Amino acid sequence: MAVVDAFWSSHWDDHFTGTYQSPHVFGAYVAGSPEAPRCGDEAAAPGNAFYCPPGDFIAWDVTLMRDGHAQGDSWVYLVVAHEWAHAVQRRVSGLRAVAAELQADCLAGATLFGSDDLVFEEGDGEELAQALTALADETPWTRSEDHGDAAQRTTAFSNGGSGGVDACLPR
Numbered sequence: 825m826a827v828v829d830a831f832w833s834s835h836w837d838d839h840f841t842g843t844y845q846s847p848h849v850f851g852a853y854v855a856g857s858p859e860a861p862r863c864g865d866e867a868a869a870p871g872n873a874f875y876c877p878p879g880d881f882i883a884w885d886v887t888l889m890r891d892g893h894a895q896g897d898s899w900v901y902l903v904v905a906h907e908w909a910h911a912v913q914r915r916v917s918g919l920r921a922v923a924a925e926l927q928a929d930c931l932a933g934a935t936l937f938g939s940d941d942l943v944f945e946e947g948d949g950e951e952l953a954q955a956l957t958a959l960a961d962e963t964p965w966t967r968s969e970d971h972g973d974a975a976q977r978t979t980a981f982s983n984g985g986s987g988g989v990d991a992c993l994p995r
């Protein structure tokens with residue numbers, strides 16, 4: 825969260841007007857528990873991570889993160905950067921591309937590869953590709969009609985990683 829927030833704080837002015845405001849972070853929830861957040865009328869789903877526009881917050885099922893983290897720490901960065909990108913989409917009118925989920929993957933790539941605070945370790949690239957593939961295939965977070973298939977997601981993420989935020993903006 826600190827890495828992603830720092831990226832947008834320092835690079836907001838490079839791309840957008842206005843003042844950057846961080847979204848709220850609800851953080852981890854246990855699906856079905858009374859403490860789990862609601863977004864409007866909707867209960868937080870199991871195995872999901874999401875950005876809630878009305879509440880302007882980000883939240884994730886602790887199980888999604890725990891299972892993902894067991895496969896590599898990059899997973900956690902990817903999920904946070906992706907959901908944060910949805911908050912960015914909401915803040916900038918006209919930003920959101922038609923394929924909003926792929927744009928969020930692209931922005932996540934731009935964030936993580938553009939961060940001054942992250943040092944990539946051997947194997948992180950592989951972990952990220954596997955996380956995008958797993959998320960595209962398996963979890964409700966990424967039914968492929970919502971988020972694109974694994975190849976589309978990996979391509980979008982890499983485009984952001986190599987081309988930065990500009991590569992993710994509508995032309």
Ligand SMILES: [Zn+2]
Binds near residue numbers: 925
């Ligand atoms: Zn998304």
